[in-house]
Amino acid sequence: MNILISGANGQIGTELTMHLFQRYGKDSVFPTDVREGGDGFVSDYLDITSRDALYEYIRTHNITRIYHLAAILSGNGEKNPLTAYHVNMEGTLNVLEACREFSLERVFSPSSIAVYGGDAPRQNTPEDSILKPETMYGITKVSSELLFDYYHRRYGCDVRSLRFPGVISYKAEPGGGSTDFAVDIFRQAVDQGHYSCFVREDSRLPFMYMPDVIASIDGLMDAPQGSLRRRTYNVTGFSASAGDFAREVSSLVPGFSIEYAPDFRQAIVDQWPESIDDGPARNDWGWKAEYDLTSLGKDMIQHLKSSSAGGNPNGNSGGHVKEAS
Ligand code: SER
DSSP: OEEEEEEETHHHHHHHHHHHHHHHHHGGGEESSSSSSSSSOOOEEOTTTOOHHHHHHHHTTTEEEEEOOOOOHHHHHHHHHHHHHHIIIIOOOOOOHHHHHHOOOOEEEEGGGGGGGGTTSSBBOOOSSOOOSSSSSHHHHHHHHHHHHHHHHHHOOOEEEEEEEEEEEESSSOOSSSTHHHHHHHHHHHHHSSSEESSSSSSSEEEEEEEHHHHHHHHHHHSSSGGOOEEEEOOOEEEEEEHHHHHHHHHSTTTTTTHHHHHHHHHHHTSSOOBBOOOHHHHHOOOOOOHHHHHHHHHHHHHHHHTTOOTTTTTSSSSOSSSSO
16 A cells, blocks of 8 residues: 655644554655645645646555545635635645556545534534535535535545544644644743633633544454445534633643733634534444543643654654644
């Protein structure tokens, strides 16, 4: 199996690439991105919005599976809606066409809680709720989910997707989303002892820690085709408010202080569920998250303190990246 990863230098891609290197061997995994960077590896330049370039890359490297992570997230997407539409829609369509044309064995691509809008229930929200997002990012993710269903139904493509909540990690920087406050708070606490939070204290959302994100991708991609009853599953770890994060950080970083200065991202998170139902993923392929806010908090602070003290907690080298999931 030869694996292409798009958006390999982003928040999820950075860690998924290292994980897939370990799992399948470096010679079988091809990280790509339009930006330089990568923590512990060098990615090839590939613009996923160019179908010709994608096809050429697939032929050259005999690609059989794609993890398509390249995307413009919700916050950056509202600053540049046309760019978000172009990157997210063209990228997804090209990957799906490649799956059909080259009979790829399997494709993974993340979806998001951003598919929900204000009409969906906000507690324990199931997959099949009303999907009327108001952000360009959410609109492209609903469209992508529908395209996954279409390519599976019409062409038999084995396309699989997870609706992630806010993703938290200490390696790569978050990628311009509206849930970035839950990562920034840990980084700023360790660096400066203070955080100015861009959402209100009572803003409550679902989250997942990166080891659970990687485990859920493996779990879905390893599941026998026959066990799947849908193309896109909700997955979640725990739900917490910005105030809950602040209290957790205060207990770990003495003297930590926080102020709340909501910006345009407040209106985005106000549309999203406070918690989502991941029952179908549990039932169909045995999904279960390991981390809650307490275990995540300890791990985040420990690794960030170690790296700010000059250590290298990842065993990797290289800088951080700024955009894309
Ligand atoms: N973390 C993402 C965002 O905030 C949600 O998918 O855009």
